[in-house]
Amino acid sequence: MSETALNSELLEHEEKKSLESREFGFWVYLMTDAVIFALLFASYVVLSKNSAAGPTSRDLFDLGHTAGETALLLLSSLTFGLATIAMTSDQAGRVVQWLFVTLILGLGFLAMEMLEFHGMIAQGAGPGTSGFLSAFFTLVGTHGLHVAFGAIGICVVIGQVLVKGLTLPVRSRLVRLGLFWHFLDIVWIGIFSVVYLPGVM
Template identity: 60%
Template sequence: MSVAHMSEHEREETETREQRALGFWLYLMGDAVIFALLFATYAIMIPGTAGGPTGKDLFDLNNAALETVLLLVSSTTFGFASLSVRTGNRSAVIGWLAVTFLLGAGFVFLEVREFAGMIAKGAGPDRSGFLSAFFTLVGTHGVHVTMGLLWIVILSAQVMLKGLTAPVASRLYRLGLFWHFLDIAWVGIFSIVYLPGLL
């Protein structure tokens, strides 16, 4: 439908969705700045082990690689959910969101297990500046993924109850931006934290 043929109400709704999309882009840019600062802090704190364990002593590349695979595949499954929104296939959207949720939950489980294992070895965030920076950076990402999982549950319920209305589709679009952003942030963590930490 062209803008000229829209009713006043439809024009207002379209404008509202566009404003929310812009607002969400601004939020993501702010989040990117936060992650950039956390990456910079981590890079500065790498030598600050205070005689404690280093990344080489603690990091498990297999675990980090599995986390990476889970998150990258979840980004793909979310892409399939987005394609299903365009075709109006409600059951496919719910199915792909469920798969995305399971992959994301697997990622969070592995991260929590890693943190618990490190703390059990006496390598918690209070052990050194290096570990404090590591837990803050990786933990902040993990909290973001957890919030994304909660958002997936809420939007799945909205798709079931309301269908693929324009407002629901708009929210799914913003969730997609958020989820793919988390993927990009994790690739940075894997490349800057885990790989160099094990070399």
């Protein structure tokens, strides 16, 4: 084996080891994020009845609006999955297309969430009104912030696919970002089930 080929093989081996290390670190991050959300859920459950004689969840929540948010986020998870499938088939163009659709759906979700927050604050139901609203804005706002960071990540990956193509590091980033995005879907289903559904029933 020539020296050039040997060096290339060693570099590829080191790159794979580096990516494995990053993937392990990502799983550690995801687990700590799950713990944070578990604590926020617990805080909300404890404070959900503490409305301080102010507006309650029944007064504020619009299940139709929340269903629209849920549909957008679940569809975005599907389109991200299609981007991952396109990646396994080495279809860089399709990856970019599906990631762009995912980005639009994610931004639509964020727009609906900000509209909901604005409407609640306009009614005098801001995060400082009661323990219930503090817990609500903290939990749902933290999830929204994660979606915003995920949207930024999608923009970065789209740029990398366009510039570098589907290299091994780009594929690894896409897979990790996909896990993060699907994790946010699971958290949102928890929010829908624990916060919104009991809040209007």
